[in-house]
Amino acid sequence: MYRITPLKMAEISVPIGVVQMMGDMRALVTGPVFVWVIDGGDEKIVVDAGVEEAKNGLVHGFPGKGGGEKSLREALERANMKPEDVDKLIITHLHFDHVANAKLFHNARIYVQKREWESALNPPMHYRQTYDENMILPLEEMDLCLVCGDAEVAEGIRVVLLPGHTKGLQGVSVRTEKGDYLIAGDHFYTYFNFFPPKQQVEFTDAAGNKVQFPPATTPFVPPGLHVDLSEWYESCFKALSTVRKQNILPGHDPSLDGRSFP
Numbered sequence: 001m002y003r004i005t006p007l008k009m010a011e012i013s014v015p016i017g018v019v020q021m022m023g024d025m026r027a028l029v030t031g032p033v034f035v036w037v038i039d040g041g042d043e044k045i046v047v048d049a050g051v052e053e054a055k056n057g058l059v060h061g062f063p064g065k066g067g068g069e070k071s072l073r074e075a076l077e078r079a080n081m082k083p084e085d086v087d088k089l090i091i092t093h094l095h096f097d098h099v100a101n102a103k104l105f106h107n108a109r110i111y112v113q114k115r116e117w118e119s120a121l122n123p124p125m126h127y128r129q130t131y132d133e134n135m136i137l138p139l140e141e142m143d144l145c146l147v148c149g150d151a152e153v154a155e156g157i158r159v160v161l162l163p164g165h166t167k168g169l170q171g172v173s174v175r176t177e178k179g180d181y182l183i184a185g186d187h188f189y190t191y192f193n194f195f196p197p198k199q200q201v202e203f204t205d206a207a208g209n210k211v212q213f214p215p216a217t218t219p220f221v222p223p224g225l226h227v228d229l230s231e232w233y234e235s236c237f238k239a240l241s242t243v244r245k246q247n248i249l250p251g252h253d254p255s256l257d258g259r260s261f262p
Helices: 068-077 114-121 125-130 133-141 229-242
Strands: 003-015 028-039 045-047 062-066 088-090 109-113 143-147 151-154 157-161 170-176 179-183 201-204 210-213
Touching: 003 068, 003 170, 028 062, 028 068, 028 170, 088 151, 109 114, 109 157, 109 170, 114 133, 114 143, 157 229, 170 229, 179 229
Parallel strands: 045 088, 088 109, 109 143
Antiparallel strands: 003 028, 003 062, 028 045, 151 157, 157 170, 170 179, 201 210
């Protein structure tokens, strides 16, 4: 059976309105950028390739720290792994904070949804700044597998198409001794997106700041960035049909740092 370990390789700060639609665009919240190691099988499998190195305190125009090859290698070393050792790299989507270091995995089979690939090379207007062709096009020279919809990529590991945040975002369903878990990528940024509070709550972000989240009247609260909100809601219910709700792992929740699942 498999085990999932999110490894923090950077931090990035964005307006609360990016994490929660209609949230405050003046206040920043800091979250971790993870690469995810799936171990327990015969192959070395990683999900996502992290973000570029912060320069002058900025990552792709956002406040941040860490990132780049050095941070990726240091993160993977905590799992006794190097990017060159990886057999399979699954990229949830091709935004700049999930694909920046993919070129380092030059011995891996790389899985991306075909819909995501096509959208990344011709993105919706409001998403032009979240994709970077310099990070994406080198994958054409690698062992790239464009997937059409849900598919098994290893025994007990499936990619699950979850459009909404992007046109071709995919989660990763992983069989463990305590049931299936879903690495949800940025379909859900944090637990608040699918366990929305019924009254105002406060939590601590990755930088130690206190952040207020208002009460919600819906079962899911979408992030501020999406290409199709109706598809996003449909994908929420698809995620719940794939695994138990408590077994969904959001993409940037600070509480995941230092943990393994199950």
